[in-house]
Amino acid sequence: MVLACLPAAMDELAAGVYALTQTIETDEGERAFHPAAVETDRGLVLLDVGLPGQADALADELDAAGFDWSDVWAVVVTHQDGDHAGALATVVDETDAVVFAHETCARYVDGREDPIKGDGDDRYPPVPVDVELVDGERFRTEAGPMRVVFTPGHAPGHVSLYFPDEQLLIAADALTADEDGLQSPSEHFTLDMAEAAESVGVLATLDVETVHCYHGGTVEADSERIAEIAEFLP
Numbered sequence: 001m002v003l004a005c006l007p008a009a010m011d012e013l014a015a016g017v018y019a020l021t022q023t024i025e026t027d028e029g030e031r032a033f034h035p036a037a038v039e040t041d042r043g044l045v046l047l048d049v050g051l052p053g054q055a056d057a058l059a060d061e062l063d064a065a066g067f068d069w070s071d072v073w074a075v076v077v078t079h080q081d082g083d084h085a086g087a088l089a090t091v092v093d094e095t096d097a098v099v100f101a102h103e104t105c106a107r108y109v110d111g112r113e114d115p116i117k118g119d120g121d122d123r124y125p126p127v128p129v130d131v132e133l134v135d136g137e138r139f140r141t142e143a144g145p146m147r148v149v150f151t152p153g154h155a156p157g158h159v160s161l162y163f164p165d166e167q168l169l170i171a172a173d174a175l176t177a178d179e180d181g182l183q184s185p186s187e188h189f190t191l192d193m194a195e196a197a198e199s200v201g202v203l204a205t206l207d208v209e210t211v212h213c214y215h216g217g218t219v220e221a222d223s224e225r226i227a228e229i230a231e232f233l234p
């Protein structure tokens with residue numbers, strides 16, 4: 001149960017790429033989530049939006065970065081889980097944003113199917129997906145091209161976003177981070193660890209210096225560290 005939203009923090013990962021932090025207090029203690037936002041010539045693209053009820057915290061983060069709802073033109077949902085897509089309906093109501101999700105993920109976001117890890121009785125409000133993504137698609141951004149990398153395993157249709165010009169990876173839940181640095185995806189919350197390991201192997205082929213994880217935030221890590229994680233996954 002969510003008890004309260006706490007003050008947020010914002011950081012710029014690269015020119016026009018912002019790390020956003022949503023912190024909540026639950027019965028089990030404090031939890032932090034780390035969506036992101038990217039500037040483009042059409043406006044701001046949000047990379048995930050947080051749990052239901054977190055839209056106001058997201059708006060506060062945008063304000064800290066010098067933006068408001070009117071600057072948002074799109075949302076990329078990295079996958080179906082409620083902590084990533086739960087606030088989507090509210091965000092779309094506020095912004096009329098174009099919604100992007102991988103073609104395998106779209107049916108869970110738009111309501112044709114209930115999210116696999118959730119309870120159908122309390123699923124987040126479904127939202128139509130305007131554009132269904134496939135692996136390798138690119139967005140033009142202020143930080144150069146942002147490439148969609150298909151990284152299933154944690155969930156069907158999971159994607160990560162890669163900025164080759166900045167050697168920056170937005171890993172979503174394909175990887176995690178903690179005080180010791182970059183870590184493997186959470187086994188407890190990952191549906192198919194073998195597939196997740198293959199996805200981490202794909203990420204290890206990228207030229208990376210910085211990784212932003214939805215759970216754990218931003219860490220300095222290179223492809224060697226990602227390959228090391230892939231090697232020891234089941």
